[in-house]
Each structure stands twice: as structure tokens, then as C-alpha cells.
Amino acid sequence: MLPIVHFQDLGLIDYQEAWDYQEKLFAQSIALKIERRNGTSEEETKNYLLFCEHPHVYTLGKSGTEEHLLLNQEGLDEFDAKFYKINRGGDITYHGPGQLVAYPIFDLDYFFTDIHKYMRYLEEAVIGVLAHYGVKGERSEGFTGVWIDTDKPTARKICAMGVKSSRWVTMHGIGFNVNSNLSYFSHIVPCGIEDKAVTSLQQELGRPVDMQEVKDLLQEKLASQFGFTYAQ
Template identity: 40%
Template sequence: MAQNIVEYPEALGRMKKIVAHIQEGTGPETVWLLEHPSVYTLGTSSVKSDLLNPGDTPVFETGRGGKITYHGPGQRVGYVMLNLKSREPDLRRYIWTLEELLIRVLAEFTVKAERRSGRIGLWVVNTNQQEEKIAAIGVRIEKWVTYHGFALNVAPNLECFKGIIPCGLKDFGVTSLEKLGIKSPLREIDGALKKHFFELF
């Protein structure tokens, strides 16, 4: 399902309910595509020094893995709630498959996204031969049911990333499809996500 802007606390509460139903066998697996209002979220590995200047942007602690990141309008957030017991109970394989999903989606928009050893997420090389992050991944698994997921920078306000050290990586920048000169409505991104999701999962 896809929705417009959803407040972060509301999304977190709904995710937890969906996950509980999947664990109990009383609800379906779900992929939820949405946007958030501007918000900084802290993963379980976050350190306070990575929060530089939040200003008026709300900050939330969350149970996902990883460090601090930004969510906001123009960014496609995907929350993936799957029962890995009925698939492949392998966390590394699951994260690899999420990365592969985004690599295939971005390839449809002529963007070559790549993995980097030791850095979860996806990276592109800009015209100055510098690596910039275009998608973040942060997940949590409870009783082999996944939640949280990925954030793909379509056309967010990249200035908002300056309030933090994104994912704790101070030596790398952040980019988006818009910054790369590609204007793609979220509905086109969603179509590619759905297509490749069913290929991979």
C-alpha cells in the first residue's frame, strides 16, 4: 500500500501492530510505502554526537538497526513486514535483497547504485568521482518478522541532512534522483518498487 505523508509515531505504532499480527498468524505480510514529515530518527547504534543541529525538526528514538538518519517529504520510505520463517531466515540475505531491490529500481531511472563493504545502503559516484548515499536501509527483526526498511532519496530537501552526520558517516555526502537531474514522480518509483519486489521476494 502507498500513502502520502504519515507522522512518524503513527507509522511506528501501526507497524508494531502489523508485525504482532504476522507473528500470531492473524494478519498478512505487508509492504507500506509512504512519506514522513521532516524528522530525524535514531537507530540502536546512534551516538548523540551525530545529531549536530536539529533545529525545530523532531527527533525520535526507534528500534531499527543503524544510526541516525533523516526522513522527509520527497523521500520514498518503504516499511517491509515479512515473515522470514516462511522464506529464508537469514538477516544478511534479507538486507542484501533489499539492496538489490533498490539497485534494480534505480537502474530503471539510469542510475548506477552500488554496495560498499562496511556501509549498508546504496551509493552513487557523482561527476566529481565522489561517493554519495542515495538510499538508506535500517531494519529490525523480531521472531523472524521484519519491520522498518528503506528510505530512497527521490527529491527531499537535502539541506536537512546537514543537521546530522547521516548514518554516522561524516566523510560522505548525500544525493537524490533530483540532484542527479532525474525528475521522477513517486508513483513511477512505486511502480518500479512493486515490480522488482515481486521478482525478488
């Protein structure tokens, strides 16, 4: 029997609100796992996949440095952006309208207990979506996420990733630049990488992309990659 994932599209949602919701689901799963281990509950954990977009926001992971944000508070206000230090891995990144954000809150005991493999699976799903549009997504050695033209001076990142896990439950996830306003990346050192550019699917294709179509494709690719089915 395939694992079941509960899908929710949160639409355009404030970063803090989405983070709080993730934390709630994450904490519920961890508490259930502890109760099951202690024999005080037989209830099973649930897997969730959240899609959303955020208003302009910069987030800094645990391994990042605040110097990679090139705006002070006045600059953030000018560009109508917020800034949060958060508990995922990785450095600084940007989220905003036109970027598809995916947050899997998965109990990896349903799949495999290997975070490295988990990250590669997320990357492979995005690579599959890009292939649908005739764009060749790639991995860049030493970096997470999905890239284009990794062997050229024009190497550019199209999808950033950062996760947190505890007791094999995951949170946070991916930021896939679909129709993103790429000028916002000029105010940070994206993911702490100074010598590579960022791009979007819109920029690669030279036209806006139907976000709902990308969402449908990513849902399909994630289900195929991980081998799960969606709750009805």
C-alpha cells in the same frame, strides 16, 4: 505457490503514527507465530509492504549516538523537524517529503531466515529501480544501503536502510531519496558516516522525478527479488 504480500500506500504520514502502525502489524505476526508454535492457533501470518513519506524527521537507531544530530530542540523547531530514538539497527538518518520510505513487515519463514540476505535483497531492488533511470547503484563495503560512485571521492548515498527483526518478522526498512530536500542532511552525520555525501535521484538526473513511477517500479522490483505476489 508464491508468498502473498499486502501492499498499502499510507501517503504523507506522521512518523509516530506510521511507527505505531508498524508495531501493531509486527506484534500481531509475532503473537500468531507463538500461538502456532504452541498449537493454539492455525492462522497464518500475513506479509505487509507499506509505502509512505514522512514530514521532516530524524530517527536514531540503537547503535547510533545522539551527538550525530547537530540540532538542539530549538533548531529542530526552526526547521519544523521532529526527532525520535527508535528500535531499528543503524545510526541516525533523515526522512522527509520527497523521500520514498518502504516498510516491509515480512515473516521471513515464507522466504529465507537470513537477515544479511534480506538486506542485500532490499538493496538489489533499489539498485534495479536506479538502473531503470540509467543510474548505477552500488553497495559500499562495510556499509548498508545503496550508493553511487563508491570508488571515488565523490561517493554518495542515495538510499539508507535499517531493520528490526524478531522471530524472523521484520519491520522498519528503507529511505530512498527521490526528490528529497538534501539540505536537511546537513544537520546530521548521516548514518554516522562523516566522510561521504548524500544524494537523491532528482539530483543525479538533474530533474524532478515522478514519485508514483518510482513507487510502481520499487513494488515491481521487490516482488521480483523476493518472489512474491501482491494480494488482490
